[in-house]
Amino acid sequence: MRAGTLLFRRLGLAVCLLTTPIHAATANPTRAMQAFADNCFRPTMTAARAKSVLPHAGTRYDFYDLDPFVRSNAPSPALKRAVTPNTDRRCEVSFDGIATDAAAKAAARGLRQEGIRKSAPIPPAYANINGATFVGARQLNPRRVAVVIVGTRAGPNGVETYMTVERLRPTGGN
Known part of the structure; x- marks a missing residue:
């Protein structure tokens, strides 16, 4: 009888764990930052990926x-x-809470991983973004620039951290 009771308790615990909803509080910002760094700077990134x-x-x-x-x-x-006007690509992740220091480090790591090192002037439209703690521009090739932004803003559950990279359309004459 004792073994049967223990089995029922374990089954009950397993059912509780499997049916407990996942809330935003279970967010894993580290995984989100890593996914951004590993994928958002790749030129071959697709919507499906x-x-x-x-x-x-x-x-x-x-x-x-x-x-x-x-x-x-x-x-x-x-x-x-x-x-965003004058862009043709955006890749972004956001998550609840404030983790801008770690997010900026992850973005820098992603740029290094992809070999994107050459700085570019920050376009005027990106100079004063509310909540941005990091804004940087990198030259992708002679005609294209990517702008990386890390910051905080109002999200669905309060303050959220976001990491964005936007690729600007080629400009004439460059």
Whole structure:
């Protein structure tokens, strides 16, 4: 009888654990930051890949690519926020809470991993973004610049940290 009672208790605990909803409080910012660093700077990133590697429990993401690097990939529209003027790609993760120092370090790591090192002037439109703790621009090639932004803003559950990279459209004459 004792073994049967123990079995029922264990089954009850397992059922409770399996049916407990996952809330935003279970977000894993470290995994979200790592996913951003490992994927958002890749020129071959696609909407399908973004959907499979960026979301984690309690995290949110946004991705669009209006002019894919790999021509066989179809363009993907913006998911959440409107397309930023003068950009053709955005890759972003956000999560509840404030973790801007760690997020900025992860973004820098992602740039290094992809070999993106050459600084570029920060475009005027990105100079004074409310809540941004880091804004940097990197030259991708002679005609393209990427702008990386890390900061905080109002999210669905209070303050959230966000990490964004936007690729600017080529400008004439460069």
